[in-house]
Amino acid sequence: GEDVEQSLFLSVREGDSSVINCTYTDSSSTYLYWYKQEPGAGLQLLTYIFSNMDMKQDQRLTVLLNKKDKHLSLRIADTQTGDSAIYFCAATGGGNKLTFGTGTQLKVEL
Amino acid sequence: DTAVSQTPKYLVTQMGNDKSIKCEQNLGHDTMYWYKQDSKKFLKIMFSYNNKELIINETVPNRFSPKSPDKAHLNLHINSLELGDSAVYFCASSPPGIGNTIYFGEGSWLTVV
Numbered sequence: 506g507e508d509v510e511q512s513l514f515l516s517v518r519e520g521d522s523s524v525i526n527c528t529y530t531d532s533s534s535t536y537l538y539w540y541k542q543e544p545g546a547g548l549q550l551l552t553y554i555f556s557n558m559d560m561k562q563d564q565r566l567t568v569l570l571n572k573k574d575k576h577l578s579l580r581i582a583d584t585q586t587g588d589s590a591i592y593f594c595a596a597t598g599g600g601n602k603l604t605f606g607t608g609t610q611l612k613v614e615l
Numbered sequence: 616d617t618a619v620s621q622t623p624k625y626l627v628t629q630m631g632n633d634k635s636i637k638c639e640q641n642l643g644h645d646t647m648y649w650y651k652q653d654s655k656k657f658l659k660i661m662f663s664y665n666n667k668e669l670i671i672n673e674t675v676p677n678r679f680s681p682k683s684p685d686k687a688h689l690n691l692h693i694n695s696l697e698l699g700d701s702a703v704y705f706c707a708s709s710p711p712g713i714g715n716t717i718y719f720g721e722g723s724w725l726t727v728v
Contacts, residue, residue, distance in 0.1 A: 540719075542656075547721040548705065591656060602671055603650075603717055605658040 507531040511606035523581040525609045527594030534596040542591045589613045619720040627726045635692045636723045638706030645711045647689035652703040
């Protein structure tokens with residue numbers, strides 16, 4: 506089955522850019538997602554990219570997809586303290602089953 | 616107004632008890648899911664239902680029994696609760712078709728003592 510991996514922690518200073526990386530194993534994954542989870546809260550869909558795209562930009566968020574290397578990244582420009590959260594990468598497999606990565610805890614320091 | 620709503624949000628119960636978590640979506644979606652998030656924040660799918668029919672069951676103990684009375688509801692019943700069942704349970708829904716965005720509920724925090 507699909508395996509999705511992320512680094513566990515990332516610390517950045519306010520105003521810097523954050524880049525969260527993700528790798529997946531199933532090359533047939535058609536959609537790849539980024540979700541955000543704030544402490545004690547549910548999952549908020551941030552953005553997604555279809556597998557035939559290599560980049561998608563949405564305000565401060567830029568998603569890059571390298572399908573050959575099965576690598577996905579999320580760049581957050583001008584990171585703010587409100588961006589501190591856990592970010593989950595997820596890939597769509599058979600039956601529209603989402604497989605989540607381990608989550609990356611983003612800490613934004615002043 | 617909430618698209619996917621779950622109740623209760625918090626549940627503390629003793630080992631051996633039976634409990635249910637309810638989920639309702641008002642988005643008109645055909646497919647609903649239950650995901651489990653453990654203490655290390657790992658998220659894994661448990662079940663998926665499409666139009667009240669089970670389509671995904673990910674090696675979940677049979678103490679967990681999902682029930683879908685109609686396509687807007689997917690309830691999760693857990694028998695003989697164990698300490699290891701303590702987790703956050705997320706309900707979700709999506710329109711039909713591969714790749715359609717999955718919308719999550721706010722989660723239900725279950726603590727078994």
